[in-house]
Amino acid sequence: MIPAFIDESEAADHVLSQSAFEPVWQVLKALRAHDRRLADELDQLRLSASIRLSWNVTRTRPRL
Known part of the structure; x- marks a missing residue:
């Protein structure tokens, strides 16, 4: 992952x-173009990270 x-x-x-x-x-783009398994794993990591981030943002919002 790139921060x-x-x-x-x-x-x-x-x-x-x-x-x-x-x-x-x-x-990363070059490796991804040559390795479908790596591309799938990178997609899963990105999806997992975005779900975690979304969950954390939702949980930390103040309630009015």
Whole structure:
């Protein structure tokens, strides 16, 4: 996982290509293009992380 904040209105590829993580991003994209199993695992990690983040944000909202 690459620790980068990407707003919903931004394209992940553009943000990561313009960041200090650009070399890592390029390697991940190349590996992903050649290994379907790795691509599936990366997709699962991203989905799991977004679900956890969503759950944490929902749980920490103040109740009015």
